[in-house]
Amino acid sequence: MSDSIVISIDAMGGDHGPAVAVPGAALAAERIGPGRVRFLLFGDEAQIRAELERHPGAKAVCEVRGCDKVIAADEKPAQALRRGKGSSLWNAVEAVKERQAAAAVSGGNTGALMAISKLQLRMTGGLDRPAIVASWPTMRGVTAVLDVGANIESDAAQLLEFAIMGEAFHCAVHGSKRPTVGLLNVGSEDQKGHEEVREANRILRESGLNIDYRGFVEGDDIAKGTVDVVVTDGFTGNVALKTAEGTARFVRQVLRDAFSSSWQAKLGAVIAGPALKRIRDRLDPSSVNGGPLLGLNGLVIKSHGSADAKGFANALKVAYDLAASGYAAQIDRNMKHLAAALPGSGPPEGPAPAPETDQ
Amino acid sequence: MSDSIVISIDAMGGDHGPAVAVPGAALAAERIGPGRVRFLLFGDEAQIRAELERHPGAKAVCEVRGCDKVIAADEKPAQALRRGKGSSLWNAVEAVKERQAAAAVSGGNTGALMAISKLQLRMTGGLDRPAIVASWPTMRGVTAVLDVGANIESDAAQLLEFAIMGEAFHCAVHGSKRPTVGLLNVGSEDQKGHEEVREANRILRESGLNIDYRGFVEGDDIAKGTVDVVVTDGFTGNVALKTAEGTARFVRQVLRDAFSSSWQAKLGAVIAGPALKRIRDRLDPSSVNGGPLLGLNGLVIKSHGSADAKGFANALKVAYDLAASGYAAQIDRNMKHLAAALPGSGPPEGPAPAPETDQ
Numbered sequence: 001m002s003d004s005i006v007i008s009i010d011a012m013g014g015d016h017g018p019a020v021a022v023p024g025a026a027l028a029a030e031r032i033g034p035g036r037v038r039f040l041l042f043g044d045e046a047q048i049r050a051e052l053e054r055h056p057g058a059k060a061v062c063e064v065r066g067c068d069k070v071i072a073a074d075e076k077p078a079q080a081l082r083r084g085k086g087s088s089l090w091n092a093v094e095a096v097k098e099r100q101a102a103a104a105v106s107g108g109n110t111g112a113l114m115a116i117s118k119l120q121l122r123m124t125g126g127l128d129r130p131a132i133v134a135s136w137p138t139m140r141g142v143t144a145v146l147d148v149g150a151n152i153e154s155d156a157a158q159l160l161e162f163a164i165m166g167e168a169f170h171c172a173v174h175g176s177k178r179p180t181v182g183l184l185n186v187g188s189e190d191q192k193g194h195e196e197v198r199e200a201n202r203i204l205r206e207s208g209l210n211i212d213y214r215g216f217v218e219g220d221d222i223a224k225g226t227v228d229v230v231v232t233d234g235f236t237g238n239v240a241l242k243t244a245e246g247t248a249r250f251v252r253q254v255l256r257d258a259f260s261s262s263w264q265a266k267l268g269a270v271i272a273g274p275a276l277k278r279i280r281d282r283l284d285p286s287s288v289n290g291g292p293l294l295g296l297n298g299l300v301i302k303s304h305g306s307a308d309a310k311g312f313a314n315a316l317k318v319a320y321d322l323a324a325s326g327y328a329a330q331i332d333r334n335m336k337h338l339a340a341a342l343p344g345s346g347p348p349e350g351p352a353p354a355p356e357t358d359q
Numbered sequence: 360m361s362d363s364i365v366i367s368i369d370a371m372g373g374d375h376g377p378a379v380a381v382p383g384a385a386l387a388a389e390r391i392g393p394g395r396v397r398f399l400l401f402g403d404e405a406q407i408r409a410e411l412e413r414h415p416g417a418k419a420v421c422e423v424r425g426c427d428k429v430i431a432a433d434e435k436p437a438q439a440l441r442r443g444k445g446s447s448l449w450n451a452v453e454a455v456k457e458r459q460a461a462a463a464v465s466g467g468n469t470g471a472l473m474a475i476s477k478l479q480l481r482m483t484g485g486l487d488r489p490a491i492v493a494s495w496p497t498m499r500g501v502t503a504v505l506d507v508g509a510n511i512e513s514d515a516a517q518l519l520e521f522a523i524m525g526e527a528f529h530c531a532v533h534g535s536k537r538p539t540v541g542l543l544n545v546g547s548e549d550q551k552g553h554e555e556v557r558e559a560n561r562i563l564r565e566s567g568l569n570i571d572y573r574g575f576v577e578g579d580d581i582a583k584g585t586v587d588v589v590v591t592d593g594f595t596g597n598v599a600l601k602t603a604e605g606t607a608r609f610v611r612q613v614l615r616d617a618f619s620s621s622w623q624a625k626l627g628a629v630i631a632g633p634a635l636k637r638i639r640d641r642l643d644p645s646s647v648n649g650g651p652l653l654g655l656n657g658l659v660i661k662s663h664g665s666a667d668a669k670g671f672a673n674a675l676k677v678a679y680d681l682a683a684s685g686y687a688a689q690i691d692r693n694m695k696h697l698a699a700a701l702p703g704s705g706p707p708e709g710p711a712p713a714p715e716t717d718q
Contacts, residue, residue, distance in 0.1 A: 074548040091648025110546075139612055149545055186508055187469075187595040189433040194511050194594060223609035232598075235553060238545040239595050240602040242578025247606040249565050250582035253498055254641050258634040268631025275617040275624035280615050 005163035005323045006037050007316060008101035011043035011068045011086040014305045014312070018043060020107070022051035024312030026058035032314065032320055039316075040095055043088040045327055067091050071122055073305065074287040080112035081119060087112060093120050096298040102323035103299035105290075105315050113300065114150045114293060131162050131234070132291040132302055133169055134241050135201025136283065140225030144170045144179075147234035148241045148291060149302075154233035159183065164206060165294040166229035167211055173322065179228035182217035184236060193215060196233070203243045251278065290315030292322060299323060363397050364682045367460035369449040371429045372467025373627035373664045373671070377402060377511060379466070381410035383576065383671030385417035390672065391679055398675075399424055399454055402447040405570075414685050426450050430471045439471035439480060448472060452479050455657040461682035462658035464649075465676050466666055472659065473509045473652065479656040490521050490593070491650040491661055492528055496641065499584030501691040503529045503538075505601045506593040507650060511591035515558035516543065523561060525588035526570055535641065538587035543595060551575060555592070611639065649674030651681060658682060703707035 011021040018041075025039045038061050041048050046068030052059040069087035071080050084090045089108045094103040097120045105249050114130055123130070130146035137272070146166045147154065163181050170179035183201055185193040191199065193216070204213040214227050218239060222230055232240070259269040259276070269276055289311035291301040299322050303315035386396045394425040400407050404425035411418040428446035430439045443449045448467045454460040456479045463473050473489055482632050483491070490506035505525045506513065514523070520539050529538035542560055544552040549560065552575070572587050574697070578599060581589055591599070618628040618635070628635055646688040648670035652659040658681050662674035 045574065076550060118626045137609075138610055152545070184592055184598060186511070191433065191435060219598040220605030220608065222602055223605035229456075235545055236598050237597055239543060239578040239591075239597050243581055243599040243602050244578075244606045246579030246582035248610065249579065250496075250498055251607065251610045254638055258638045259631060261637070263633055265631045268627040268629070268634065270627070271630060272618060272624045272627025275620055275627065278620070279613055279617045317681035 004036050005320055006038050006040060006095075007319050007323070008040040008042065008071055008092040008095035008104045009316070010089040010092040010104070010108050010113075011041045013106040013113075014303060014307060015107075018051040020049045020307065020309050020312050021049065022058050022062070022306075023055050023063055023309035024316060026055040027313035028316035028320070029311055030057055030117075031317060033251035036061065037061060037316075037320055040092070040094075040101055042067055042091045043070070045069070049096045054350055065091060071109050073109050075107075075112055077111040077115035080109065084112060086115055090116055090120075093117050093298075093300060096233075096300065097121055097205035098232065103301060103319035105301045105303055105319050106316070107305050107312065108301060113302060117293055117296055117298075117300045121296040121300070123295050124297045125295075127161050127165070127295045128156060129161070130293040130295045130300075131165055132297060133166060133188075133294050134237075134291050135173070135219050135239075135288060136222055136230075136244070138223050138225030138286065142174050142227075143222060143225055143228055143230055144174070145222060145230045145232070145237055145241065146294065147232065147237050149234050149238035150293060151234035151257075153235065154196065156196050156203060158198035159196065159233065160209075161233045161295070163213070163229065164209070166231060169292070170228050172325065174228070176228055178212050180212045180214050180232060181229040182214050182221065182227035184222075184230050184232035184240070185216040185218065188354045189218045190216075200231075231336055255279070269323050274336055288314070290318035293320065293352055347354075364394050364462075365397050365399060365454075365460045366456035366678050366681055366682070367401065367451040368461045369448040369451040369463070369465035369467050369472075370400045370407050370673070372438055372465040372472075373662060373666060374466075375667075377407045377410045379666065379668050379671050381407065381417050381421070381677060382414050382668035383666075384421055385414040386668055386672035387675035387679070388496055389416055389612045390676060396675075396679055397421060397422065399451070399460055401426055401450045401454075402429070403427070424450060424454075430468050432468050434468055434471055436470040436474035436533040437469075439468065440474050443475055445472060449475055449479075452657075452659060454478050455659065456480055462506045462660060463660055464660045464671075464678050466662035466664050466671065466674075469572035469661060472661060476655055476657075479606055480659070482654050483656045484654075486520050486522070486654045488517060488526070489654045490518050490524055490693065491653040491713050492525060492653050493596075495581055495589075495648060496531070496647065497582050497584030498588075501533050502581060502584055502587055503533070504581060504591065504600065505653065506591065506596050508593050508597040509652060510593035511593065513555065515555050515562060518555060518559035518590055518592065519562055519568075520654070521590045522559075522570060522572070522588065523568070525590060526654055528651070529587050531684065533587070535587055537571050539571045539573050540588040540590060541573050541586035542592035543581075543599070544575040544577065546577065547575045549575075552596045559590075627701075635672070647673070649677035650678065669699040679699070698706055 011018045041067045048064050071089050092104045096104045112328045130150050132150040133146040134145045134148045136145050138329045144166045146162050185197050259265050289307050301319045368375045368704045401424045407423050430446045430448050451463045455463045489509050492505040492509045492659040495502045495504050503525045505521050546558050618624050648666050660678045
């Protein structure tokens with residue numbers, strides 16, 4: 001077990017706490033393979049141990065780190081920063097800072113996760129704020145969409161940072177050499193949209209940043225795979241991601257209804273079985289759960305609060321893949337290289353600015 | 360033909376002009392039935408007549424109103440207002456003002472359509488700005504989502520107006536007695552989101568407006584049908600709508616791929632044929648084309664610029680249904696009733712304010 005990768009888990013985060021985190025860990029360990037991964041579970045010791053008894057597959061690879069405090073879903077980030085020390089979320093992130101774990105995974109309060117991660121791990125390469133990136137399956141491959149919820153409002157400079165982070169992420173994780181980048185808007189003409197996107201568009205076009213920028217893209221360009229990286233503010237990105245998930249779920253329902261609507265349909269479904277299963281797998285929202293927080297000196301992955309065990313296992317798999325890929329070192333190199341090209345970028349080692357309190 | 364409903368069409372609007380508008384009119388006339396509808400086609404007479412020769416079904420129900428000017432897709436609303444008089448878009452809306460047509464349909468420049476419609480038809484019931492509403496198929500029926508693109512930014516007062524308009528629309532068009540209303544956000548807790556949505560949430564909760572307001576909803580609540588009316592700003596709504604359309608298109612592609620991947624899959628698809636066709640129909644983006652501009656003294660329907668003939672026919676069908684339903688009178692009654700409850704609502708007959716120029 002000495003060369004296995006260690007992942008810390010905020011077992012109290014999310015709607016279901018240890019009841020999802022523990023079976024999620026069991027599933028992930030099974031998928032990743034024996035001896036390759038271990039988990040540190042932070043949270044209520046009694047609850048976690050009770051779940052571990054039910055899931056021997058998890059028990060073999062998990063270590064419990066008891067802590068009493070939990071950050072509530074509706075706690076404000078500023079409050080979470082003041083009062084959160086010693087909580088399951090705080091300690092899971094701290095394990096990354098102290099190099100006990102290669103990555104932390106939490107399904108808890110997004111604003112608190114961002115603020116605490118930023119305080120403990122600091123930003124890399126002079127960047128200002130973290131962004132959560134979603135890897136979106138498209139007709140042409142995988143498109144990285146960011147920010148999908150770490151920030152509520154983003155000015156032009158932040159959108160620019162998202163472009164830089166997203167580009168580095170796509171290189172590191174999806175193996176592209178020179179990803180194309182687009183800015184999400186309501187139309188493709190330069191004068192469309194609000195001031196922030198128009199200003200970011202102008203800078204991306206005119207500045208000497210070494211990014212393959214393709215201009216504005218629209219909502220339907222995401223699934224088309226028009227570009228490799230779609231940049232947007234956290235409000236719009238979060239709504240777009242959840243809308244797409246809702247649409248995919250709706251479609252699965254339509255499929256189920258249609259294929260049970262008549263005996264012919266049922267027969268057809270039986271005969272086309274493997275094809276239908278492939279469709280269900282490609283449309284399974286839990287298969288894309290797990291959004292890394294980009295821009296930090298360390299790996300932190302946000303899982304959906306409502307994820308089930310399968311979804312949580314997927315977030316753990318994302319964490320494992322990132323940790324195993326040497327992604328952190330590569331993204332750090334890219335960031336430093338690219339941040340140097342940014343006008344007015346601060347020194348990489350500056351003090352962490354005060355976290356936002358507006359979400 | 361004397362009691363047929365007349366619809367004016369901006370035949371030059373959209374990416375394809377008369378090449379889509381004319382076959383669209385033919386399809387719509389066929390679907391609506393003989394003697395029930397006539398179209399006034401505004402635009403380049405030679406181009407339109409050439410298309411009419413190819414589509415005898417349209418020729419029988421269309422009247423050509425030649426005009427030379429066309430408003431470009433990238434023209435700013437202020438410029439369109441100054442220079443647009445006599446254009447196909449302008450004249451199509453004017454036909455509604457002069458009661459030659461019961462509704463106007465355009466696939467042209469959204470900002471110009473909004474500004475020109477507002478100038479000519481004025482707002483109803485003291486409302487400030489129009490909103491485009493999308494009728495979104497959900498697991499529980501149809502949810503009205505607005506604004507999906509008439510405005511770029513919306514303050515709390517405008518979001519409130521959208522709630523009022525959307526509620527009236529859902530009553531009038533989808534026949535509900537007391538629609539439930541939600542505000543689109545990135546979470547359900549009261550402190551989530553930016554200032555505009557939090558303020559609108561507070562007013563909707565605390566004001567005495569007679570609306571069945573259910574609080575914040577998230578992107579995946581749209582397709583779930585959690586509420587009947589989803590209120591959002593035009594930027595977010597536009598991105599959400601197009602993202603859902605893109606997702607639906609992606610899924611159709613996944614279906615096609617899967618059902619042609621093996622001989623079993625092909626056989627299954629043949630046997631399940633009618634069920635598969637039903638799925639395709641429910642996921643056809645053109646089947647939901649046609650977004651009414653709410654809040655005006657008159658019916659104006661926006662069609663997607665990229666719609667094909669089938670999609671354009673659907674926008675014409677929406678226009679026909681609205682005109683035939685007496686919706687205009689009902690929404691006007693609802694608006695006046697509800698606007699009276701709004702703090703600081705102006706008189707219904709005030710002069711039209713200067714149109715926005717920021718899109």
